[in-house]
Amino acid sequence: MRRAALLTCGLLLAISGISAQQAQWPQFRGPNAGVIPDDPALPDTWSETQNIVWKTPIPGLGWSSPIVWDDHIFLTTAISDANEKPPAPGLYDEHDHVKAAGPQRWVVYDVEFNTGRIRWQRELKHGLPPLLRHVKNSYASETAVTDGERVYVYFGTIGLITALDFKGNVVWSKEITPLNTQVELGTGSSPALYKDRLIVVHDNATQSEIMALDKTTGKEIWRIDRDETGNWSTPLVWENDVRTEIITTGTRRVRSYDLDGKLLWELRGMSSLTIPSPFSKFGLVYISSGYPGGELRPVYAVRPGARGDISLKEGETSNEYIAWHQPFLGTYNTSALVYGNYYYTLLDRGFLMCHDARTGKQIYGRQRISPESGGYTASPWAYNGRIFLLSEDGDTFVVQAGPEYKIIGKNTLDQMPLATPAVLRGSIIMRTQSNLYRIARQGRP
Amino acid sequence: MNSFIMNRRWMPRLLTLAALAITTMPGALFAQAPPAYTMVGRIPGPANLIEIDGSRGYLVGGKTLTVLDLSNPAAPQKLGSYSFPEKIWGIRVVGQTVYCAADFYGLGIVDVSNPKSPSLRGSIKLPGQAKNVALVGTTALVADHMSGLDIIDVSNAAKPIKKESFFLEGYARDVASIGSMAYAIDAPAGLYTFDLSKQGPVEPVASEQSARAPASIELSKGLAVLVGGGMLQVYDLSKPMAPVKGPTLKTPSGQPVRATLLGSRVFVADRRDGLQVVDLSTPSAPSFLPGFKSPQPARDVAATDQYVYLVVGAAGEDEGEVLVLKRS
Numbered sequence: 001m002r003r004a005a006l007l008t009c010g011l012l013l014a015i016s017g018i019s020a021q022q023a024q025w026p027q028f029r030g031p032n033a034g035v036i037p038d039d040p041a042l043p044d045t046w047s048e049t050q051n052i053v054w055k056t057p058i059p060g061l062g063w064s065s066p067i068v069w070d071d072h073i074f075l076t077t078a079i080s081d082a083n084e085k086p087p088a089p090g091l092y093d094e095h096d097h098v099k100a101a102g103p104q105r106w107v108v109y110d111v112e113f114n115t116g117r118i119r120w121q122r123e124l125k126h127g128l129p130p131l132l133r134h135v136k137n138s139y140a141s142e143t144a145v146t147d148g149e150r151v152y153v154y155f156g157t158i159g160l161i162t163a164l165d166f167k168g169n170v171v172w173s174k175e176i177t178p179l180n181t182q183v184e185l186g187t188g189s190s191p192a193l194y195k196d197r198l199i200v201v202h203d204n205a206t207q208s209e210i211m212a213l214d215k216t217t218g219k220e221i222w223r224i225d226r227d228e229t230g231n232w233s234t235p236l237v238w239e240n241d242v243r244t245e246i247i248t249t250g251t252r253r254v255r256s257y258d259l260d261g262k263l264l265w266e267l268r269g270m271s272s273l274t275i276p277s278p279f280s281k282f283g284l285v286y287i288s289s290g291y292p293g294g295e296l297r298p299v300y301a302v303r304p305g306a307r308g309d310i311s312l313k314e315g316e317t318s319n320e321y322i323a324w325h326q327p328f329l330g331t332y333n334t335s336a337l338v339y340g341n342y343y344y345t346l347l348d349r350g351f352l353m354c355h356d357a358r359t360g361k362q363i364y365g366r367q368r369i370s371p372e373s374g375g376y377t378a379s380p381w382a383y384n385g386r387i388f389l390l391s392e393d394g395d396t397f398v399v400q401a402g403p404e405y406k407i408i409g410k411n412t413l414d415q416m417p418l419a420t421p422a423v424l425r426g427s428i429i430m431r432t433q434s435n436l437y438r439i440a441r442q443g444r445p
Numbered sequence: 446m447n448s449f450i451m452n453r454r455w456m457p458r459l460l461t462l463a464a465l466a467i468t469t470m471p472g473a474l475f476a477q478a479p480p481a482y483t484m485v486g487r488i489p490g491p492a493n494l495i496e497i498d499g500s501r502g503y504l505v506g507g508k509t510l511t512v513l514d515l516s517n518p519a520a521p522q523k524l525g526s527y528s529f530p531e532k533i534w535g536i537r538v539v540g541q542t543v544y545c546a547a548d549f550y551g552l553g554i555v556d557v558s559n560p561k562s563p564s565l566r567g568s569i570k571l572p573g574q575a576k577n578v579a580l581v582g583t584t585a586l587v588a589d590h591m592s593g594l595d596i597i598d599v600s601n602a603a604k605p606i607k608k609e610s611f612f613l614e615g616y617a618r619d620v621a622s623i624g625s626m627a628y629a630i631d632a633p634a635g636l637y638t639f640d641l642s643k644q645g646p647v648e649p650v651a652s653e654q655s656a657r658a659p660a661s662i663e664l665s666k667g668l669a670v671l672v673g674g675g676m677l678q679v680y681d682l683s684k685p686m687a688p689v690k691g692p693t694l695k696t697p698s699g700q701p702v703r704a705t706l707l708g709s710r711v712f713v714a715d716r717r718d719g720l721q722v723v724d725l726s727t728p729s730a731p732s733f734l735p736g737f738k739s740p741q742p743a744r745d746v747a748a749t750d751q752y753v754y755l756v757v758g759a760a761g762e763d764e765g766e767v768l769v770l771k772r773s
Contacts, residue, residue: 088549090591091616092574293616293632293658328614349591350572351612366612374572375591 025068025422025429028143028190028234029379033279034337034420036383041426044386044398046411046439053427053438054116058109061087062140063377064190065419066111066429066436067151072119072166073111073422073429074151075436078104078129078139087136087433089374089392089416091292091332091348097184098135103128106140106155108164111436113427120168129157130178133186136377136418141188143234143419145198152198152215156187161200163218172218176211179204181230182251188232188275194244194259197221201235201248203228210235210248212261222261228252234277238285240304247278247285254278254287256306265306265321271296276331276379281338282358284323290330292348297330299345301360324360329353339382339401346380346389352399367405369397377418392416394432413437482720482737482753485519486769492756494703495767497747498538501560502754505533507763510545512560518752519769527555527563535577535588535619542566542602544585546575552587552595554602569605571595577661579622581641584608586627588617594629594637596647611647613637618673619661626685630659630671640686650686665706668725675699677711679725692731696721703745710734712753714743720755720770737770 022036030036043051060079067074082102105126110119129139144153150163150171159178163171181187182205192199198213208226213219228250236247238256245264246257251274254267271289278287283304290297302310306321317325332348343357347366350373354363369389378390382401386408389397394417398409415432422429428439491506502513502521510533511526531548538544541558551570557563573591580586583600593613598606615631622628625642629635636659638651660673669680669688676699679691698717705712709728713721719739724732737755744765745756751772758765 090549090573092549092590292614295633349593349612368612371607371610372572 021426022424024070024148025066025424026147027067027145027192028065028277029279029335029381029420030422030424033281033335034379034381035339036381036423038384039426040384041441042383042423043426043428043439043441044384044409046396046413046428048412048414051439051442053440056111056116056118056436057434058431058436059434060105060107060140061138061433063138063188063418064140065143066422066431067144067146068113068422068424068429069146069148069151069166071113072146072151073109073113073436074144074146074153075109075111075431076140076142076144076153076155077107077109078155078157079107080104085135087138087416087418091375097132099132100129100139104139106158106160108144108151108153108162108168110151110166110168113425113429113438116436116438122164122168122170124153124155124162124170124173125158125160127158131157131180131186132184133157137186137188139186141186141232143190145191145193147193147215150215152191152193154191154200156189156202159202161191161198161213161218163198163215171216174213174218174220176202177207179206181205181232182273183230185230185232185273190234190277192235192237192246194237194246197259199235199237199246201226201231201233203231203250205229210246210257210261212259224257224261224263226250226255232273232275233289236278236280236285238278238280238304240280240283240285242305247287249274249276249278249287249289251289254300265308265310267300267302267322268309268311269296269298271298271330273332275333276335279335279338284358286336286338286343288330288336290328290332292332297328299326299329299336299343299360301325301357323358326355326360329355333377335379337380337382337387339387342401342403344380344387346376348376350374350376350391352387352389352405354403354405363403364405369399369407370395370410373397379420381421381423383423390417390421390430392418481735481773482770483773484737484768485752485771486521488513488521488523488754488767488769490758490765490767491763492744492758492765492767494533494536494745495747495754495756496536496538497749497754501538501557502747503536503538503543503557504767505536506765508532508547510536510543510555510563512557512563514560518749519771521767521769524560525562527565529553534575537578537580539580544578544580544599546578546587548574551575552578552585552597552605554599554605556602566602567599567605569597569607571607576617577619577621579620579627581622581625581627584641586620586622586629586639588620588629590616593617593631594620594639594647609646611637611639611649618659621662621664621669623664623666623682624685626682628662628664628669628688630662632658632660632673634658636662636671636680636688638686638688651688653688653690661703663704663706663711665708668706668709670704670706670711672701672704672713675701677701677704677713677723679728679731681728691728694723694731696733702743705746705748707748707750710748712746712748714746714755716742719743719757720746720753737768739768741765
């Protein structure tokens, strides 16, 4: 009896140990907006020669983030037939609007988690991109999403939405008209999955829309016009205490829709370009945008249950549905991170800030991460009491979590990264300009 | 239709400035006898920016700095040039040295003591795009698109050293200096005042929201003019550490791009209207004087007592030219 109890206890502990690990990473920023359950197996340090389990070259250029399901790592890329001007780190102007030097091949990759071997690659289209893009953007910036049966990819530049099975076969494919975003910066809004539906936001300067597709067939369930000119934010399906709703951020309006596409509430007062993706914690949904050259760089923490226009009136910092608001806290490219009780803001120009996630009260102000570091586009992630900040120079700064700012490490890879890594099962899956890495403590299989 | 927006705090200072201007400057007379301009020459491009220093001119076209001999202003001669690997966004001339803000290349220091063969004395790469530079003694202040305002020790021009930087909330656009004071602007709307005579880390002694999306700042004694967002924003710098916002001016087309100050007169390069001239000798009543309608959009302007050099061009860094205009 005692032995049986011990066995049961051991089994429970083992199960507990397994379940504490992040098992899958099915979407952009994973299931918890960049927060990974503590796992002592996860690495703190790495370099080109340390803690690299494998490194696999990925041709072309794609800033989509890797997603992982079991032994499958999915990512997308666009491979040019010509020599394209390489992206440069940093934030800049008058380098915008590049035209492809040649035709591209839009390709989905399945890489083995354990070995880094390319299991399959599927070319979905070959041709000249009809749209221009920002020189730092790519033609494959939307992150795929998976439900464990199929992987769903969206290439906004060519208006292609495709579902593939785990063997690389195309299950269905749907084409929509590719349209330029405002100032022709290219596209980047990733699709979202909820139950039987694939949600795609197609904001552009001509005819913006959001659509729900049947994930098994690609058939359109509903499609709603949107008054927007181009956004790069990924929609969030927010399951809260009141209902389940689809949160979309946008320069003209933040909008929430029910699962049938009916508008529930909207909010004015965003930046002139909207890129960070909404996420939820503590029963709030966090919304932000922050083009540095714009007059507004807001963050809003919104309570569930809102209806109608919940925009703040002049002089207001909160209302019935806006729990708190900061007018100049929004970031340009990165999405914020809520870890523990704190809301961390990684400014694209290399500063970290910390606020109380429930109240918006400042814990610490702007802290320069490194005088030498360039820009930041990848969103931060956290585990084991540490926050990880990946610069466009390939440096990942490790900062202790909590109310005091302290850098405790720096890990360097050779190449420019913009994609946000996947972190699971003791490993970091990190994508740089032309390589995919699995980073794990040495000695792990 | 020109519109002037007046700040009440500005009024007493304007009256003082007006009295000064009327008693000491001939500028007020121009309102009665406005000068007109005749084109007397051309300088082939490419041309984006121009600066004048005595009988020398410095022309920027894309990545290239060209030294001009202006001893015969109507017939400028190209002497020599130096090319950077990146676009030059702004320059400052100090004696025989030209400090160039050259995009991702950073700050380049060019020796023009031999104008026929300008040479690079030193350079420093900075975190973002270098947009312009100002000098206070041996300190260069660079408006950096990424880090804000970079403070560079250029006492050894061969080895510039970055000392520190001050973060500007928006995108750094321009920086200018006068004496020990420096003024930086960022988009969308910041004006930051720095006193470099103060010891310790560089911190602004004043900052405020200003004109919408200023792109450049020009200084003369007691005055600053910010250009951008379709307007000119005038500041009274009679107290250099506490700029006071003055009139906001719109050119007829609302497309001013750069300006230069000569005394109390503002010469404006306007994308649609060519050369626009604003007389601030009576600052409480700024007046537009006759300008010069250029056949192509104006990009930049420099002025001497008798001549105006107007950079024009339709599009692209690889073209453009300079029109030499004589005040008649």
